Amino acid sequence: MNPQADEAGARPALVIFDCDGVLVDSEPISLACLTAGLNRIGVAIDVETVRARFAGTSMPSIMQHIAADYGVAAPDGFVEAVKAETLRAFDAELRAMAGAAEVIAALDLPTCVASSSDPVRLRHSLGLTGLLPLFEDRVFSSVEVARGKPFPDLFLHAAARMDFPPETCLVVEDSVPGVTAARAAGMRVVGFTGGGHWGHDRLGADLTAAGAEQVVSDYPALARIIADPL
Template structure:
């Protein structure tokens, strides 16, 4: 589910040509760099159930994966008629971080793939800055992106709007049409397309058991789907 009034995806930008490397690679974090979505979706579902929202984890995944908490709370109020109590978001975030400490892992092969990059790269995530740094630090990925980690808290509108990706590109000194985004959610793919960027879909996370082919991501505008970081080098070469 996306925010009302979200911009429709722009026609695909020309982007790097066949065999031409992008000027900047922008990674989403949750579900792309770290296998966090099964954990965070389960903790969010449990929290919503506690306040009377009748929803299961598969519905939470389908509707809210890749969406910032502020937007999720708005949808809960509009669709379920439940205004979350004070402190609810903070409690869910704290519960999620505790679960991360016990269970969180980096995606298989991602550290090696990112370390081997010869291109500029950064992170642009819907997660708040505290969770983002905690997650990347916990999985050992933060040193690979230090100083190049951007959160939706830094822009007026999160995904599916293009603001975060445009902000990241501007901070990195890259033109949008030269950027390649790696995303695992429909809001993220929609945001990248609206920013005029090429985007590929990643389905290697634990929450993608329902559709490893990434049909939803392709329909939203992902130019290619992959599930193994061993394929990243070929993708960056435009293969």
């Protein structure tokens, strides 16, 4: 029997938040920096293609796909340079999602973060936007597991570290790889479409098709789902 089906309708014991595109509106910035970097090394790709193919995935996975699909191997220092450019852009532009701090602070159940971003970027993003104190040391990165999203490893790792069974967890995700990973981990998942990088009409349908039980575009709606699930 599917444990997710058993838990449908139950209030979650733990809420696991993705970071980029869920807690912070970082994806328009990071996707633009990545696209510019790829163009500089000879990859003919636009930001919409980068968004569609790579949002929600880790840099090592992205570069593997670039090498396989475009025949371009990243020069030494490329990933580090893109990460540094992205962090500088964050300093000038990054904002928390509207309502995120208020809703998370008011939750009366445990929360954590599980993200494809590396630990330096994660803590920088959460610290810059004032969200880090809401999670403290409950921030988990894909570098801590063997396989990133869409595999379930990161979410299973976060649940284990938080000491909760996977079937009692609710994940909030903005990408198909993230939703796929949460479902593979046996967790419920809500799709989030409030980020500035999602401008196309199919996102909600894509997240639903990947396994999101509901899709929301703002934090008040998310708070209602957590308080009164299906």
